[in-house]
Amino acid sequence: MIHQYKSNGYNIVMDVCSGAVHVVDDVVYDAVMVCEKEGKEAVAASLSGKYPKDDIKEALEEIEELMAEGLLFTEDIYEQYVTDFKSRKTVVKALCLHVAHDCNLGCRYCFAEEGEYHGRRAIMSYEVGKKALDFLIENSGNRRNLEVDFFGGEPLMNWEVVKQLVAYGRSREKECNKNFRFTITTNGMLLNDDVTEFVNREMANVVLSIDGRKEVNDRMRPTRNGKGSSYDIIMPKFKKFAKERGEKSYYIRGTFTRYNLDFARDVLHFADEGFDQISVEPVVAPPEADYSIREEDLPRILAEYDRLAEEFIRRKKEGRGFNFFHFMIDLGQGPCVAKRLSGCGSGTEYLAVTPWGDLYPCHQFVGQEEFLLGNVDAGVTNTKVRDEFKLCNVYAKEKCRSCFARFYCSGGCAANSWNFHGSITDAYDVGCEMQKKRIECAVMIKAALAETDE
Numbered sequence: 231m232i233h234q235y236k237s238n239g240y241n242i243v244m245d246v247c248s249g250a251v252h253v254v255d256d257v258v259y260d261a262v263m264v265c266e267k268e269g270k271e272a273v274a275a276s277l278s279g280k281y282p283k284d285d286i287k288e289a290l291e292e293i294e295e296l297m298a299e300g301l302l303f304t305e306d307i308y309e310q311y312v313t314d315f316k317s318r319k320t321v322v323k324a325l326c327l328h329v330a331h332d333c334n335l336g337c338r339y340c341f342a343e344e345g346e347y348h349g350r351r352a353i354m355s356y357e358v359g360k361k362a363l364d365f366l367i368e369n370s371g372n373r374r375n376l377e378v379d380f381f382g383g384e385p386l387m388n389w390e391v392v393k394q395l396v397a398y399g400r401s402r403e404k405e406c407n408k409n410f411r412f413t414i415t416t417n418g419m420l421l422n423d424d425v426t427e428f429v430n431r432e433m434a435n436v437v438l439s440i441d442g443r444k445e446v447n448d449r450m451r452p453t454r455n456g457k458g459s460s461y462d463i464i465m466p467k468f469k470k471f472a473k474e475r476g477e478k479s480y481y482i483r484g485t486f487t488r489y490n491l492d493f494a495r496d497v498l499h500f501a502d503e504g505f506d507q508i509s510v511e512p513v514v515a516p517p518e519a520d521y522s523i524r525e526e527d528l529p530r531i532l533a534e535y536d537r538l539a540e541e542f543i544r545r546k547k548e549g550r551g552f553n554f555f556h557f558m559i560d561l562g563q564g565p566c567v568a569k570r571l572s573g574c575g576s577g578t579e580y581l582a583v584t585p586w587g588d589l590y591p592c593h594q595f596v597g598q599e600e601f602l603l604g605n606v607d608a609g610v611t612n613t614k615v616r617d618e619f620k621l622c623n624v625y626a627k628e629k630c631r632s633c634f635a636r637f638y639c640s641g642g643c644a645a646n647s648w649n650f651h652g653s654i655t656d657a658y659d660v661g662c663e664m665q666k667k668r669i670e671c672a673v674m675i676k677a678a679l680a681e682t683d684e
Contacts, residue, residue, distance in 0.1 A: 232266050232303065233634030234259065237674040238540060244673065246634050247308070250301040251561055253677045254292075257281045261289040265303070270294075308637075309625050320610075320620065322369040323575065324377035325362055326582040326593045329354040329391055333383040334419045335460055337451045339485060339513045339521060352585035353388045359395040361606040362583045367406050369609065379413045381582075381593055386420035396432050415439065415483075417451075418464040418471075426471050434479060438468050441484040442496025442510065449489060450521065465503070472505055481507035481555060487521035488513075491530050494538035501545070501552045509555035512664055514646055525660055532667045539671035543678045559638065559672035576644055577603070577619025581610075591619055594645035619644065622654050629657045635666045 231246040241259040243252040254262070257277070264276045270290065277286050296302035331352045333340070363378070370376055378399065380392050392414070399410040414429060415437040429436055441447040444461040451460050472480060482505045486493035493510050500508045512531070515522035523531070538554070545551050574580055577591030584596060587606040595601040604611040624630040624641045642665065646658035 231306070231634065232262060234263060235670055237536070237670055238678065240674055240677050242673060242677065244634060245302050245304055246637065247306045248301055248304040249561065249637065251673055252296070257285045257289040258292055261286065261293060265293060319371065320578050320616065321371040321373055322366055322581060323373055323579045325366050326379045326381050327354065327359060327362055328382065328582060328584050328593070328596065329359065329380050329385045329388040330383040331585050332387055334387065334454055335417050335451055336454050339450055339487060339515055354391060354585040356391050356394045358585065358587045358606065359391060360398055361587060363395065363399050365606045365609065367402060367408055370408070374407060375409050375411060377411045377413065379415065381415050384417055384419065385414055386416050386425060389425065393428060413437070418467045421467045421471060426474055430475055430478060436475070436480040438471065438480065438482045440464050440468060440482060442490065442493070443499050446490045446496055450487060469504060481509050484510040485513050486510055488523055488527060489521055491527060492534060494534050494541065497538055497554060498541065506552040508552055512661065514658070514661065523660060528660065528663050531664060535667045535671050539675055543675055546679060556668040557672045557675055559669065559676065561676055577616055592645060618654065626655045627657055635669050638669050639665045
């Protein structure tokens with residue numbers, strides 16, 4: 231399968247099944263297109279009136295050489311791995327610990343209903359969290375590196391338990407031959423020097439939630455009492471935190487809605503404020519919500535990604551670059567085959583834990599009782615749902631089978647698929663279009679920066 235597109239002056243040819251990417255001239259670009267549709271034999275006749283004969287001949291020789299090297303028109307060999315993936319033993323690698331089903335902000339788009347998750351406000355006890363870590367250790371097989379994300383609501387509202395659970399995890403690492411990689415996602419309202427010192431010492435990654443420019447952030451992320459600007463409270467704390475974080479991993483994460491389709495300005499706002507690890511994600515919301523992204527918004531959104539990519543390149547070349555999560559792509563080794571086929575591993579390798587110890591496929595399914603998998607005492611008892619997620623891969627999704635992006639996005643988000651189509655093996659179409667554009671931008675950026683390095 232071939233995917234071809236033109237971006238920022240580059241002719242890009244992607245060989246989907248090998249992962250090879252080629253930046254080519256106009257003759258090769260057009261010749262590849264004819265080859266895919268009509269075969270090599272049709273190239274000379276099809277392009278004879280457009281290019282000199284010698285140029286066409288040279289293009290065909292280049293195409294044949296790439297085919298011989300397994301870098302163009304390669305066969306899909308990955309479907310055979312799906313059977314192996316289905317039959318392998320389930321190993322849990324990561325937990326999302328909902329330490330607080332409560333929040334001190336009232337974000338309008340929050341899928342967690344201000345932390346309540348279709349249920350009640352609650353705080354996780356140390357005892358439940360301890361059982362969750364024991365469950366992870368016991369179900370992780372031979373895997374040494376384990377990931378635990380402290381999540382909410384707002385996890386800093388249960389800060390003492392977070393610290394106790396980190397200490398407990400560390401106490402068990404040596405005896406169990408495990409290494410805990412703790413992360414935390416916070417809105418920053420309760421961030422202070424003590425929290426910063428602990429997080430910078432113990433957390434492998436930190437997600438800082440704020441949406442961008444002040445007017446954008448405050449429209450969608452008001453304080454619970456409606457008084458004051460959450461941006462004015464949070465931004466100074468985040469800037470101080472990022473400075474003290476140094477070289478350790480973090481990223482500032484925003485959400486863009488229909489109200490800020492010029493979201494590139496929010497990305498650049500973060501960069502101008504000194505943040506160099508940035509993610510701004512599209513909101514996923516019911517179509518009836520006034521802030522939801524709709525199909526008619528896509529042309530503007532896709533053009534915005536192009537503008538952001540061009541500015542991204544310009545700043546990198548000027549020595550004041552930043553990383554944008556969706557433009558980071560590995561064209562070398564990339565993720566393993568299992569990850570390329572199955573994605574995040576929700577429902578199998580990755581589970582969410584509620585404050586009272588129930589297990590769900592991921593944080594976005596919490597509170598939807600049909601997806602309740604079990605609990606930290608009994609483990610996963612609803613094996614039927616778990617096995618449905620185990621079978622969730624790019625070959626189980628009809629829309630993915632013919633999509634060039636399938637080995638980069640791994641089939642997209644199961645929760646989004648469920649919420650929009652009532653099936654975890656469908657795909658959220660608006661999200662797919664944005665993802666494909668981001669991948670195209672990321673590949674183009676690699677081509678542009680490779681020129682700089684030559």
